[in-house]
Amino acid sequence: MGLPRPPTPEAFRSPIHDERVVARVGVWLGIAFVVVFVTGLVSHFLQNPLPWMPLLPEPSWGYRVTQGVHVAAGIACLPLLLAKLYAVYPALFESPPVKSPAHALERASVALLVASSIFQLVTGLFNVFQWYPWAFSFVAVHYATAWVVIGSLVIHVGVKLPIIVRALRTRIVDGEIVDEGSVVPAGTLGVDVVAAAGMDGQLSSVPDGENVVLPVPDADGSAATRRGFLAGVAVTVLGLTALTVGQTVRPLAPLAVLAPRDPRVGPQGLPVNKTAAAAGVSETAVDPAWVLRLEGPGGTRELDRAALLAMDLHEAVLPIACVEGWSATARWEGVRVRDLVAMVGAQETADLAVESLQQGGSYSRSVLQHEYVAHDDTLLALRLDGEDLDVDHGFPARIIAPNRPGVLQTKWVARLSVIDGGAA
C-alpha cells in the first residue's frame, strides 16, 4: 500500500471555494487589517514620538478610541482570517506546487502572509489577556510583524488584483451573488452540461477548479450556500465583538463575558494594570514622609501631600485607556501640572520628566511633553471620583493627561523635573 495522496484542488467541491466568496471575505479582512495597522501605528508614535511630531492632547478620547478599535478589530480578524483560509484552502494543494519563479514568489508571499497573520492575531490576543507564553519582547516583535503582515498583504493584493476586480464586479441581486447565470464548479456537473452552456470558464481560477456560467439560476443551491457562508461569517464577527467590546464600551460591559477586562471592576471601580505590590512600592507609597520633588530652572521645591491638597485643585473627567484595549472614564482631582512647573520657574513649553517611586521597570519613568504640560486637564491627580487615590491607582499622586496611553500616566510620582528649554 502506498501513502495516501494529497487531495487535488478539485476534490473540494463546495461552492464556497469560489473567488467571489474569497474576494468578499478578503475585502473585509483587508479593511480590518488596515484599520488595525493604522491604529497600532498611532499607539506606537504616541509612545515613541518622532522629534518633529506634534502631540495632540485633543480629543481627550482619541487614544481610548484608537486603541479600543485596534483590539476590537484585531479580535474580529480572527473569524475573518479563519473564514478566508477555509474558503481558499483547496488552493494550497495546487499541483505542481511551483510552476515558475514568479509563481514561487507568489506562494512564498502567501505563506508569509498566512504565518505572520496567524502569529499577529494570536499573540495579540494572548497579550491582551496578559498571558505571555513566549520568550521574546511582545511590543518589539508585534511592531515589526505589523509591517511584515501589511507588506505581504499588499504584495498579495497586487498578485491577485485581476481576480479581485473580476470577483467584486459580480452583481448582488436579492442578497445573492449573481452574474449572467448562476455559477457552479465544473467538477459537480457532467461534461455535456458544461459544453451545453457553451461559455467555458469566464469565472475560472477559483481554488476548486473551474467554474462555468450556467443559464439556470442557482441550479443546485450554490448561491444560497455562498450567501449562507458569508452570513455565518458576519454573524460570528458580530457575536464575538458583542461579547468582547464591552471592555471599552461601558454600556456593553455586562455582555463582555469573553473580554479580558471589565471597565467597572477594580479598586474604586477602575481596572488596574500594575499594582503597588507588583511595582514594589507598597510601603514607600503610603509613607507619610512622602514628598513630591520639583526641579526646574528656578530651583527645587519639595511639597508633601497636604501642601499639594492646599493648592488650587482642578477636576478633569478623563479616560484611563490601556494599550491593551480596555478603557474607563473617571473623575480625577488634582493640581494642574503647569501650575507645578511654574513654581520652579519653567514655562509651559517645557517637557517634563516624570519619575515614579517604582525602582526600575520600563514604565517607572516617562516624559510628559509640553503639549500635555500646557493643557488644562493635565493633572497631578490626588483624588479619584471624590476619594483619595487607591494605592493601586498611584497614591499619593499620579499623572493623568488627555489622549494618552495609560502606561505613560505614571503612578506613585516622586519627582517632576523640567527637561530643557523651559527657563522662564
Next chain:
Amino acid sequence: MREYDATPASTSRGQAALRWVLWIGGAALLAFGVLTALTTVPSTSQRINVLLWLAGGVVVHDAVLVPLALLVGVVVLPRVPPSWRPALRGGLLALAVLGIVAVALVAGAATRANPSVVPQDVGAALALAGIVLVVGVLVGMFLGGARRPR
C-alpha cells in the same frame, strides 16, 4: 480542466501599472518590517522563538482546525438537510474562534497578576458563550429552513 491560475495576467495597462506599485510598495513595507525585527530583536534565542511561533500557528491551524473542518464537511454536512448547512458551517467557525479565545481566557485567569485581570468566572463565561453559539446555530438552521421554499 483548466488549471488553477495563481498569478493571473493583468486586464489593462493601468491595472498592470497598479500591480507593480503594489508589488514594490509591499516589498518595501515587508523589508522595513524584517529590518526592524533584525534590529529590535537582537538575540538569537529570541529570534528562534519568534520563528517557532510563526510556524506553530500554521501547524496548529493545519493539525487541529483543518481536520475538524474536513470532518464536519465530509461526515456531518452531507447527512443534514441543505438548509441547515450554512448555520452549521457558521457554528463551526464560531466554535474554532471560541476555542482560541477560551485558551486565552483560561490561561489569562490562571496567570492573572491582579484581580481586575479576567475578573469574570471563566467557567460561567464559556458556558454562556457556548449557549449563545448553540442558540445562534439553531436560529440559523430555522431561518435557513424558512427561507428555502421561495
